[in-house]
Amino acid sequence: MPGAVAIAVYADERDVPISAADRGHEGVACVDDAARALVLLCDVDAATGIPVIRAWAAGLLEFLLYMQGSDGRFLNFISDWSGHRNADGPTSFAGGGFWHARGVAGLARACRTFDDPRARSGVVSGMAHVRGASAPANVRALHILTAIDLMRSGIMSDLRADLEAWCAELVACRRKGVLFDDPDQTEPHLWGHVQEGALAEAGAFLGDDELIDVARESALRYLVPLIDAGFDLPTVQPYGVASAVLGVERIAAVTGEPRFARLAERARAWFHERNAAGQAVYDRAAGRVHDGIDAGILNQHSGAESNIMAAQALLPELTVAARTYRRSLEQLLPVPH
Numbered sequence: 001m002p003g004a005v006a007i008a009v010y011a012d013e014r015d016v017p018i019s020a021a022d023r024g025h026e027g028v029a030c031v032d033d034a035a036r037a038l039v040l041l042c043d044v045d046a047a048t049g050i051p052v053i054r055a056w057a058a059g060l061l062e063f064l065l066y067m068q069g070s071d072g073r074f075l076n077f078i079s080d081w082s083g084h085r086n087a088d089g090p091t092s093f094a095g096g097g098f099w100h101a102r103g104v105a106g107l108a109r110a111c112r113t114f115d116d117p118r119a120r121s122g123v124v125s126g127m128a129h130v131r132g133a134s135a136p137a138n139v140r141a142l143h144i145l146t147a148i149d150l151m152r153s154g155i156m157s158d159l160r161a162d163l164e165a166w167c168a169e170l171v172a173c174r175r176k177g178v179l180f181d182d183p184d185q186t187e188p189h190l191w192g193h194v195q196e197g198a199l200a201e202a203g204a205f206l207g208d209d210e211l212i213d214v215a216r217e218s219a220l221r222y223l224v225p226l227i228d229a230g231f232d233l234p235t236v237q238p239y240g241v242a243s244a245v246l247g248v249e250r251i252a253a254v255t256g257e258p259r260f261a262r263l264a265e266r267a268r269a270w271f272h273e274r275n276a277a278g279q280a281v282y283d284r285a286a287g288r289v290h291d292g293i294d295a296g297i298l299n300q301h302s303g304a305e306s307n308i309m310a311a312q313a314l315l316p317e318l319t320v321a322a323r324t325y326r327r328s329l330e331q332l333l334p335v336p337h
Helices: 031-048 049-067 097-113 117-127 136-154 157-172 193-208 209-229 238-255 258-271 306-313 317-325 324-331
Strands: none
Touching: 031 049, 031 238, 031 306, 031 317, 049 117, 097 117, 097 136, 117 136, 136 157, 136 193, 157 193, 157 209, 193 209, 193 238, 209 238, 209 258, 209 306, 238 258, 238 306, 258 306, 306 317
């Protein structure tokens, strides 16, 4: 895969890479992380125009295209650094919910950043496996955000009917005003819970205030107490906090309510010291994000997901720093080969 860039999925406290093997060996890098990193780097590129950021994003795009099959479905893991694709792992088989949704989302964002017909073709073939297929609410929320991204880019304008149907699915999957990930849950799980943000964004795009109201109510009932408590849960991961940031930040953007903008800042403070451990989850000096907090203790490991999602949540402050130190960043971050 010439020019492709992948990201090691896990690393220990010494930054030594660790393969994914929770359910048997899966691999060393995955679409899940690469797609999210591609979206992040495209956002940073749009905000800063730093050439090396665009080069890294281009490498991640090559990796996603390599991992997408001829039928449009994504595999998730490469088994080793030779690039061998894992076609039958429990979290790597073709077309799995989260990684397929994220792979398509990554290509959709790449369509806005790169004039690459392969990305557009990959989006169309990938979306063919999304339309008409069932999905849990947290995966469907990713489909919603991708559909909006595509339609805003003038791609697949016929997705509007799908978008409306998917929003109805999310609205139906709630209890006592709270949006759930699965109707059988006793409570939502924070990681990957972006339904509030997706519905708020869709409501603004479709001109449907009822969707915004549903998103707002769920945020007030579920996200706000967690944010106010500093995410004082037995286990909290950067991905979960970033999901909450996305929710209240999107609601702030579409409603103009300062309360939700303040909540987004309070949620971001978890990455610094406003958390059960009283320690910075984002270690600025080391340039790494810890994997979360377990029972009040900082997890010293630092995986790709944690760093990518934390960077997405902290994007406003990171892009300011990037603009300030643009020349230094280009010297420190060599273009990948």
